[in-house]
Amino acid sequence: MLKKTALAALTAAALVPVSQAQAADYMIDTEGQHAFVQFKISHLGFSYILGSFEEFSGEFSYDPENLDASSVSMEVEVDSLNTNHAERDKHILSEDFLNAGEYPTATFTSTGFESTGEGEGVLTGELSLHGKTQEIEMNVEHIGGGEDPWGNYRQGFEGSTTLTLADFDIDMSSMPEPMQTLELYVTFEGIRQ
Numbered sequence: 001m002l003k004k005t006a007l008a009a010l011t012a013a014a015l016v017p018v019s020q021a022q023a024a025d026y027m028i029d030t031e032g033q034h035a036f037v038q039f040k041i042s043h044l045g046f047s048y049i050l051g052s053f054e055e056f057s058g059e060f061s062y063d064p065e066n067l068d069a070s071s072v073s074m075e076v077e078v079d080s081l082n083t084n085h086a087e088r089d090k091h092i093l094s095e096d097f098l099n100a101g102e103y104p105t106a107t108f109t110s111t112g113f114e115s116t117g118e119g120e121g122v123l124t125g126e127l128s129l130h131g132k133t134q135e136i137e138m139n140v141e142h143i144g145g146g147e148d149p150w151g152n153y154r155q156g157f158e159g160s161t162t163l164t165l166a167d168f169d170i171d172m173s174s175m176p177e178p179m180q181t182l183e184l185y186v187t188f189e190g191i192r193q
Contacts, residue, residue, distance in 0.1 A: 026190030
């Protein structure tokens with residue numbers, strides 16, 4: 001499937017087996033709003049805050065016949081956070097939480113993939129956020145691939161995971177327990193290069 005995203009962004013370098021020469025290289029299409037890095041976090045245990053990171057980039061290599069030759073990497077601009085509430089965004093980006101001034105980017109680089117069925121599996125990789133790097137697992141699914149109306153060849157994927165914010169030294173200890181974790185969702189199309 002895929003193996004080297006983001007963020008994740010939503011995303012550096014990973015597995016480089018000899019067989020990678022068989023994998024096709026893709027650039028994530030952020031121009032046409034065909035890629036998203038989104039999140040959901042509890043608001044005091046009463047509701048949810050939904051948000052996204054608007055600026056990110058990434059690339060991946062994909063070989064459906066040899067998933068070990070696949071990889072993905074992404075880089076996310078942390079200060080592009082948007083929860084549709086300017087004052088809240090400013091607070092989240094402050095030193096209280098993401099500290100975007102000191103840690104302006106988040107990156108994800110895949111390190112492995114385990115298939116769990118046709119077109120889906122678990123992607124492992126290193127997520128760097130708020131100055132900390134942790135290995136995470138992300139459930140991923142291949143959405144589809146083929147030629148678009150303009151002669152490009154595309155592949156599309158989606159993935160999701162739950163992050164424990166304390167793992168990245170983001171202190172939520174004064175908040176209710178449901179706010180200790182965050183759901184991260186990434187979906188994108190890539191254009192074959």
